[in-house]
Amino acid sequence: MQFIDEVAIRVQAGAGGNGAVAFRREKFVPKGGPSGGDGGDGGSIVLEVDEGLSTLLDFRYKSEFIAPSGQPGANKDRYGRAGQDVVLRVPPGTQVFDDATGELLCDLQTHGQRFVAAQGGRGGRGNMHFATPTDRAPRRAEPGTPGEERTIRLELKLLADVGLLGFPNVGKSSLIARISAARPKIADYPFTTLVPNLGTVGLSDDRSFVVADIPGLIEGAHAGAGLGDRFLRHLERTRLLVHLLDPSASEGTDRTPLKDFDTTNRELALYDAGLASRRQIVVVNKIDLPDVRKRLATLKRAFDRRGVEVHAISAATGEGLAPLLEAIWRALPRREPGEPALPLGEPG
Numbered sequence: 001m002q003f004i005d006e007v008a009i010r011v012q013a014g015a016g017g018n019g020a021v022a023f024r025r026e027k028f029v030p031k032g033g034p035s036g037g038d039g040g041d042g043g044s045i046v047l048e049v050d051e052g053l054s055t056l057l058d059f060r061y062k063s064e065f066i067a068p069s070g071q072p073g074a075n076k077d078r079y080g081r082a083g084q085d086v087v088l089r090v091p092p093g094t095q096v097f098d099d100a101t102g103e104l105l106c107d108l109q110t111h112g113q114r115f116v117a118a119q120g121g122r123g124g125r126g127n128m129h130f131a132t133p134t135d136r137a138p139r140r141a142e143p144g145t146p147g148e149e150r151t152i153r154l155e156l157k158l159l160a161d162v163g164l165l166g167f168p169n170v171g172k173s174s175l176i177a178r179i180s181a182a183r184p185k186i187a188d189y190p191f192t193t194l195v196p197n198l199g200t201v202g203l204s205d206d207r208s209f210v211v212a213d214i215p216g217l218i219e220g221a222h223a224g225a226g227l228g229d230r231f232l233r234h235l236e237r238t239r240l241l242v243h244l245l246d247p248s249a250s251e252g253t254d255r256t257p258l259k260d261f262d263t264t265n266r267e268l269a270l271y272d273a274g275l276a277s278r279r280q281i282v283v284v285n286k287i288d289l290p291d292v293r294k295r296l297a298t299l300k301r302a303f304d305r306r307g308v309e310v311h312a313i314s315a316a317t318g319e320g321l322a323p324l325l326e327a328i329w330r331a332l333p334r335r336e337p338g339e340p341a342l343p344l345g346e347p348g
Contacts, residue, residue: 004055004056004057004059004060004156005055005056005155005156005157005233005234006056006153006154006155006156007056007059007060007063007153007154008063008099008151008152008153008154009059009063009064009065009151009152009154010063010064010065010149010150010151011045011064011065011066011117011118011148011149011150011151011152012045012064012065012066012067012118012147012148012149013042013043013044013045013067013118013119013120013121013147013148013149014042014043014044014066014067014068014069014070014083014120014121014147015042015069015070015120015121015144015145015146015147016039016040016041016042016069016070016120016121016122016123016124016144016145016146016147017038017039017040017041017042017069017070017071017072017073017080017081017123017124017144018039018072018073018123018124018141018142018143018144019036019037019038019039019072019073019123019124019125019126019127019129019141019142019143019144020036020037020038020039020072020073020074020075020078020080020126020127020141021034021036021126021127021138021139021140021141022034022035022036022037022074022075022076022126022127023035023036023075023137024075024076031136031137033128033131033136033137034126034127034128034130034131034136034137034138035075035076035077035126035128036073036074036075036077036126036127036128036141037073037074037075037076037077037078037079037080037126037128038073038079038080038123038124038125038126038129039070039071039072039073039079039080039123039124039126039142039144040070040071040072040073040079040080040081040082040083040123041070041082041083041120041121041122041123042067042068042069042070042082042083042120042121042122042123042144042147043067043068043069043070043082043083043084043085043086043120043147044067044085044086044116044117044118044119044120044147045065045067045085045086045088045116045117045118046085046086046087046088046114046115046116046117047087047088047089047090047094047096047106047108047114047115047117048087048088048089048090048112048113048114049089049090049091049092049094049108049109049110049111049112049113049114050089050090050091050111051091051092051111053089053090053091053092054091054158054198055091055156056090056091056094056154056156058088058089059088059154065086065088066086067083067084067085067086067118067120067147068083068084069083069121069144069147070082070083070120070121070123070144071083072144073123073124073126073141077126077128079123080123082120082123083120085120088117090108090154090156091156092108092109092110092111092159093108093109093156093157093158093159093237094108094154094155094156095107095108095154095155095156095157096108096115096117096152096153096154097152097153097154097155098150098152098153099150099151099152099153100150100151105117105152109159117150117152118147118148118149118150119147119148120147120148121144121145121146121147121148122144122145123144124141124142124143124144124145125141125142126141127139127140127141155233157233157234157236157237158196158198158212158234158237159210159237160198160210160211160212160234160237160238161209161210161211161238161239161240161332162201162209162210162211162212162238162239162240162241162242162328162332163211163212163214163234163235163238163240163241163242164176164211164212164213164214164242164244165214165235165241165242165243165244165264165268166243166244166245166246166260166264167246167255167260167263167264168215169246170244170245170246170260170285171244171246171285171286171315171316172213172214172244173197173213174285174315174316175213175244175285175313175315176197176199176211176213177199177315178315178318178321179199179201179211179321179325180199180200180201180211181199181200196212196213196214196215196234197212197213198210198211198212198213199211199213201325201328203325203326203329207329209328209329209332211242212234212235212238214232214234214235232267232268232271232272232275235268235275236272236274236275238278239278239279239332239333240278240279240280240281240328240331240332240333241275241278241279241280241281242280242281242283242328243261243264243265243280243281243282243283244283244285245257245260245261245282245283245284245285245299246284246285246286246292247284247286247291247292247295247299248286248289248291248292257284257299257302258299258302258303261282261303279331279333281309281311281324281327281328281331282303282308282309282310282311283310283311283312283313283324284296284299284310284311284312284313285313285314285315286314286315286316287312287313287314287319287320288314288316288317288319296312300312311323311324311327
């Protein structure tokens with residue numbers, strides 16, 4: 001499945017039906033009076049959150065949605081049928097923007113939450129509403145009002161408690177596959193993940209948290225280098241960052257784990273100062289490799305001088321994962337029951 005996290009769509013609600021001008025024409029009922037019914041309301045375009053979705057792929061190939069109009073009123077006081085609403089399902093974490101002004105219209109986060117993206121027109125009143133003591137046979141009715149029409153932009157920001165970040169090929173996909181049921185692509189050759197992955201981590205005593213594996217960041221990502229800021233936005237709602245480092249990945253280059261750590265945090269700060277100040281846990285991966293295990297003590301001392309605690313794990317063998325998951329749980333800021341994910345711009 002393709003991961004699509006930004007689309008623009010045109011939505012057009014249905015117009016309201018016109019009210020009717022009609023009079024009763026029945027045997028033995030002289031001067032029956034006005035009997036024109038109201039027009040039906042036009043259908044609206046409604047966005048609804050479906051927690052079973054994780055991408056905006058449905059809008060990639062269809063970008064225009066039109067709701068049916070309301071039917072006009074009829075004689076014998078009959079009302080026109082209302083146009084049916086068109087309900088578009090979106091994943092949790094979808095933000096809705098007015099494409100023309102850039103205004104944030106709604107932030108859809110919880111399952112079942114709804115937002116009317118285009119309001120249907122109101123049906124016009126029939127002439128039966130305009131009878132007065134001085135005008136008992138009104139020959140006027142109201143036309144229906146047009147439905148709302150506009151172009152909106154949908155942007156998806158994943159809702160996760162923990163964000164996994166780090167340079168490409170440090171083992172983020174291997175880690176999320178080991179600790180959750182997520183199954184991202186994993187290979188024994190260098191490549192970078194092209195889409196974020198979500199996984200739920202279960203602990204004892206019915207404890208759990210959601211982890212997002214954010215594709216590898218490189219220097220200049222905040223300005224669009226590599227995968228760029230396309231995926232940085234998915235870290236905005238996380239409450240805790242797990243920074244994964246791989247000492248073996250820097251062999252033959254001028255990179256070091258400490259340089260990778262500084263570079264990634266600099267990119268976070270340039271993208272959003274709140275992200276750089278968010279709580280982090282630093283993890284050294286691949287300690288199953290002899291060379292990495294030998295360098296571990298030196299690495300820990302270097303980070304100790306920064307006041308940063310380092311956790312050592314092997315995503316391949318599972319070594320060190322249980323203590324790490326407990327440390328993540330302890331570091332997570334507690335969320336009250338029913339409390340939504342971080343609002344836009346709120347630091348962790």
